Amino acid sequence: MQSSLPFSDKADFDDAQRGLVARPDTLTIKDAKGNVVWDLEQYKTYIGLDKPAPDTVNPSLWRNTQLVMQYGLYKVTDGIYQVRGYDLSNITFVQGQTGWIVFDPLISAETAKAAFDLVTEKLGKKPIKAVVYSHSHIDHYGGVRGIISDEDVQSKRTRIFAPEHFTEHAISENVIAGNAMGRRAVYMYGALLPRNAQGGVNGGLGQTVSTGTATLMLPTDVVKKTGETHTVDGVKMVFQMTPGTEAPAEMNTFFPDKKAMWMAENTTNTMHNILTLRGAQVRDALKWSSYLDETIRLYGKDTEVKFQAHHWPQWGNAKILDYWKKQRDLYKYTHDQSVNLMNKGYTGTEISEMIKLPPELDQFWPNRGYYGSLRHNSRAIYQRYMGWYDGNPVSLNNLPPSDAAKKYVQYMGGEAAAISKARADFDNGEYRWVAEAMKHVVFANPSSRDGKELLADALEQMGYQAESGPWRSVYLQGAFELRNGTPKAGGTNVASPDTIRAMPPEMLFDYFGVRLNGPKAAGKKIALNVDFTDLKKQYGLVVENGVLNYSSGVLPQSDARLTMSKATLDSIQLKETTLEQAISSGALKVEGNRQAFSDFMGLLDTFDFWFNIVTP
Template sequence: MRNHLQLLASFGLAGALLSAGIVQAASATAPKPATEATRAANAAVLKSLPFSDKADFEDAQRGFIAKPETLTIKGANGNVVWDMESYKQYIAADQPAPDTVNPSLWRNAQLNMQYGLFKVTDRIYQVRGYDLSNISFIEGDSGWIVFDPLVSTEPAKAAYELVSEHLGKKPIVAVVYSHSHIDHYGGIRGIVDEADVKAGKVKVIAPKEFTEHAVSENVIAGNAMSRRAIYMYGALLPRSPQGGVNAGLGQTNSVGTATLIEPSDFISKTGEEVTVDGVKMVFQMTPGTEAPAEMNTWFPQFKAMWMAENSTNTMHNILTLRGAQVRDALKWAHFLNETIEQYGDNVEVKFQSHHWPLWGHDRVIDYWKKHRDMYKYMHDQSVRLMNQGYTGEEISEMIELPPELDRFWPNRGYYGTLRHNSRAIYQRYMGWYDGNPSSLDNLPPEPAAKKYVEYMGGEGAVLDRAKADFGKGEYRWVAEALKHVVFANPDNAAAKELLADTYEQLGYQAESGPWRSVYLQGAYELRNGVPTAGGIKSASPDTIRAMTPEMLFDYLAVRLNGPKAAGKKLTLNMDFTDLGKRYALYVENGVLNYSSKPADKADASLTLTKVAMDDVQMGNATLEQQIADGKLKIEGNKEAFSEFMGLLDTYEFWFNVVTP
């Protein structure tokens, strides 16, 4: 019984992994320099884009008020949760890009290094460079309205202290969550006491369905998403010109205490107006764009438009590389057009949750149009080519933005890229199947790799050809060929090393921060093996508390091992006394279903509080303790419950990615 009870303690969910905060081992294989082919590729970028245009640097520094000379933020136990100093050692505004960094990505990193307190316009301020996202302070008659309080409490608190030091100490009267991603709400407890929210002293405003999406994102597929996020955000990479440089939206993510206070007020429709502390806000709902629950905010008094994350200074993801549901590029373009039509006549400044603002009516409108048309172009042309019979891979190789969109700095692919976004659009309409019969029931990677290598004449022959092509700078093909050798024989050290070298050069050439991280993380694991430990950041206690029983049961259902459950029939009742809700769980036909109607004849019945279950999930108590303390009672056949727990898989986080 004890082992199965311990399994229930693993109900704790792998939430949105932002950064593992892991440091490479001192014995890790050192990265290698850029090859001649990489130096030539990066030099070509310098010639192809308008690097003489310094307007972004002027905008990123405009309105500067103050900053600390050093910016290292620590947690309560002394751990570093945010450190700009690690980047300042090698990224400076007056330094050219190293050979190992795409010059365009280097430019983006230089811009994101502009940190501190800035004035956007009358009564609107931002603290930038304290996390992946910005925190914005709108001055009311008596206090501050805060937009998007960062990932973690520690940077949010430090930002509020910076504002108070230079603009005067004022209370926070409201917080607005622009959308349901953790970098826009996770730091709220660093600046707001939940008791004040419950007492009505502080409003927490969010788009409708915010809580549902904030809690559910990354729960069902959380383990796989979190493992892949190690690649996307470069958590293992050293801070150096050969390692982590920039995450596209900002430098990286903080790794402090992520929290959530549930909203007190929800916005449900475009045009809805709310006045808080003398500040009038008009909301534009944009569901299904960058997030399933998201909204922009118009400030008519200040002629300022808050764009949430719907328009930043980069092409965004239609499909994020860590994994998520495909976003709707057409809807994204539609809402940007709506922004222009409804708020464009009077706008003088636009600001958002990442990067720096933009000033001037004509500049803002031009920006919105080009950002809108970027998403519209990638959608329309991907679908046009799809309807001509091209597959996602073929479309990604063919599609190019027209020069007027491609050379516009805010459209560059620092986060999303045209290559993987066009594939995502194909996926949204057509799914994984490319229409070729050979793709319908093809071999999985490992057995296919063995046949590929056999057909190519064996591992030695492939390696000889790969070395020659590596020397020619044909890294995309070398990666494709050597992938098969590694999957056919993961003990082939020479193949793994050459594939690592190849991924490294592809990373050095990548304009996208996540692409760079993915390639360099792949190289790291090929050389050093899969990590086995690290400070994985799972769902926060606030997120767990906000989960409904239904969300919990859906998560248990995907942990149920179907083959093991085949032929079994189990019925369990669960009575959450603090919620006044009772449920029945049914295991039958290899699946787990649940009902809000308790079963008349259950194999076992559990009586407990949701709080008791939360404490088990968060590791604050074991089930044995809850039973001993009378917080959990099991009636009926306890072995049935034990059997049920034995059917649940516990996921291994560090599964292989670049090796079988």
């Protein structure tokens, strides 16, 4: 790798440091209780521009880490500033006539507030006239309550812009499958790994995720079409809609008066994910490339600076156009060649071994796989078209991991023989195969200390070799849990109280349907009418055949009628109040069979966040 990539090219280092206004000597951010939610200091003890890559870190990933560690307040161009290195994402401040327009206020209220405090200290105190959410991922809106309040919005002092369907996707992604995604995000972002050269180094897009208070405030202004223009506090913004690219709801923003293009997360200085390792719906690589082509056609000739929600900006029209074309062609090539090989009969696993980028794309630093990777992106494209089944009859109804593992180990000659052979393969550097073999030993016998240790050793070596930050984190978190057990604390609560409260009743009832324990509900029939006094809406809920169905309006016959505000139901869900407390306070009125509602709530599962991953 050292010889195949242009490590002598230092242009990125110049760009990443350009425009520095100020940075604090130390950067540790705490919540109101004194808990650390973001700490760059631990990283600074072993990462620096003057430090060579350790043996335990891929040199290309180390280069990206050195760049991402450039933190502080930066001037992008006249009237546009960014605070970088205060979270996984950047927060951007665009200066208007009297105040700020803020783009993407980070993950946590605490980190967003700290960034705003830095801006206020160095550039003067100004009100926030608008917040723009570029898309529906939590690192682009979660810190909003750290910089504005409900009163700011209600008084119309501050507007909140977002792309069409933002709220729907922000809520559904973080709630419907949020528990599983949140657990897997612990692996993907390495937030719990030790901060040293053998542990957490870089998340690809930024160092890692903050662990403060994730919030949500609903948009006041919804952007619906490309070319839609809004002027706020004297700042003209032209929006380009890009749904179905990096997020289901996303938009870029062009500032014609500044010749500046905000790319949201549609282009960053890395290959992005077609399918993120934490889990999500598969993205459309072909559509992604087509929107980047549209960016070039609509805004290319007029852009002199390009900046985005992660990494550092670029300046100069020719340089930006070359960058956009190579990012566009990265996704187009990955799509076209994956589908080409798919149509020749190769499976996703085989395609991931075969596909290679041409040198002009592969050796371009912003196309390197620090966050996404060519291997798992090609599999994602296969999945989008063909699904989980690879066409081989053996794969159609294969045994689950633990059952298969017992047979594999038996065929290997038993646990001791499998471990002995795997140790020899480990010494030969065959880490991928050792991990595959030891996975079966661990799933066949979860108490196998030797099997766990050897599997952890193999995962650790693959982590050290990984160019992708998330791949490194996944491998090292797996090794950590094999050696120390499943954690019991940490991670980010994506289904935050703000998110739950923002759910419309229909989405809330869909979530209830997911939480309903089907086997427990089998044979039961419960009919409830719900009257939300604050929404002036009524719904009928029916549990039958082990499923929950709902409809607008009341049922002609029901076991009970519930009258309450949606806020009351939210409080019961969030365990801020109990069912009995809500009834006794008068917040919930139950007519008919009160036990029916209690029985219904008793059928709803709560999900254990810390489920096992590397052990059965």
